[in-house]
Amino acid sequence: MKLTVDQLHITLDRTPILHNVSLEAREGDIVGLVGPNGSGKSTLLRAVYRSLRPAEGAVRIGDDDVWALSPRAAARRTGTVLQDAGGNTTGLTVTEIVALGRAPHHGLLSRDRAEDHQAVTDAVDRCGVRPFADRDYASLSGGERQRVLLARALAQNPRLLVLDELTNHLDIRARFELLDLIRATGITTLAVLHDLDLAARLCDHVVVLHEGAVVAAGPVLDVLTPKILADVFGVRARTERHGDGIIRVLYEAQPLADEEALEDDSRSEGTRPRPAPEPAREPPVGAASTSANEKG
Numbered sequence: 001m002k003l004t005v006d007q008l009h010i011t012l013d014r015t016p017i018l019h020n021v022s023l024e025a026r027e028g029d030i031v032g033l034v035g036p037n038g039s040g041k042s043t044l045l046r047a048v049y050r051s052l053r054p055a056e057g058a059v060r061i062g063d064d065d066v067w068a069l070s071p072r073a074a075a076r077r078t079g080t081v082l083q084d085a086g087g088n089t090t091g092l093t094v095t096e097i098v099a100l101g102r103a104p105h106h107g108l109l110s111r112d113r114a115e116d117h118q119a120v121t122d123a124v125d126r127c128g129v130r131p132f133a134d135r136d137y138a139s140l141s142g143g144e145r146q147r148v149l150l151a152r153a154l155a156q157n158p159r160l161l162v163l164d165e166l167t168n169h170l171d172i173r174a175r176f177e178l179l180d181l182i183r184a185t186g187i188t189t190l191a192v193l194h195d196l197d198l199a200a201r202l203c204d205h206v207v208v209l210h211e212g213a214v215v216a217a218g219p220v221l222d223v224l225t226p227k228i229l230a231d232v233f234g235v236r237a238r239t240e241r242h243g244d245g246i247i248r249v250l251y252e253a254q255p256l257a258d259e260e261a262l263e264d265d266s267r268s269e270g271t272r273p274r275p276a277p278e279p280a281r282e283p284p285v286g287a288a289s290t291s292a293n294e295k296g
């Protein structure tokens with residue numbers, strides 16, 4: 001299903017966190033949300049999976065505002081794998097964790113049905129967690145847990161996947177495998193990724209958040225420009241499409257010195273230099289919220 005985030009404003013404890021954030025993921029698109037630590041990515045995801053009500057603006061899945069849906073109806077549509085996810089898993093096996101993904105499909109008194117069993121079995125196999133399906137979840141490694149949490153999200157049969165740094169604990173091969181798997185599901189996905197190279201390989205579009213505002217959005221090559229990479233991330237890098245069609249971000253060994261970032265900044269009449277002394281909460285001057293709705 002299509003995801004639309006429309007002019008979102010979020011304030012936490014009287015601190016403005018997100019300003020006028022808009023983005024769009026078309027049906028089946030994988031949209032990467034990137035930005036430095038503290039730029040507001042997880043906060044934005046919370047609004048999308050209906051855990052944080054925005055002060056202003058709307059989140060729509062398909063044609064429905066998520067806050068007009070019941071929590072259960074919203075949960076049926078949206079599968080999540082979050083930062084520090086897992087919750088209280090004491091004593092649960094891997095299969096039991098994956099089966100939790102079926103909860104939004106159940107009425108209070110309903111029993112497990114064949115459909116649930118099939119969804120859990122499929123997700124366990126798809127995510128490669130069959131070898132440890134009967135183990136205590138708590139005994140798994142970080143990367144194994146990530147796979148299980150993705151299996152839980154897929155067992156839910158969601159129309160939208162919301163992923164917060166899914167790949168953090170994964171080894172390089174596992175990253176590629178899981179991203180291929182997500183691509184193969186065809187489910188509309190909004191994924192926070194810290195690894196820009198991975199974002200470039202995986203995503204149809206990327207949205208760059210900086211200090212709570214969208215500073216660029218669109219096809220990877222249009223967005224991850226040397227200027228954005230310098231201004232927002234403080235690194236000297238370029239983005240290229242290689243002969244095999246894969247888009248890669250190539251970094252130079254040294255991060256930009258602060259003075260260079262400042263110099264770049266004065267030339268660019270735009271985003272702020274890094275590192276910011278305090279996370280300022282005003283959008284960068286001249287930064288427009290753009291919507292990621294053109295296919296590249």
Ligand SMILES: Nc1ncnc2c1ncn2[C@@H]1O[C@H](COP(=O)(O)OP(=O)(O)OP(=O)(O)O)[C@@H](O)[C@H]1O
Binds near residue numbers: 013
């Ligand atoms: N209750 C709160 N009151 C004030 N500020 C908050 C509150 N909760 C979060 N923040 C701040 O909001 C900002 C955005 O946080 P968020 O978790 O969305 O960042 P992020 O982009 O996901 O960062 P990371 O890459 O480190 O995960 C941070 O500066 C954080 O400290």
Ligand SMILES: [Mg+2]
Binds near residue numbers: 041042043083164
């Ligand atoms: Mg975060």
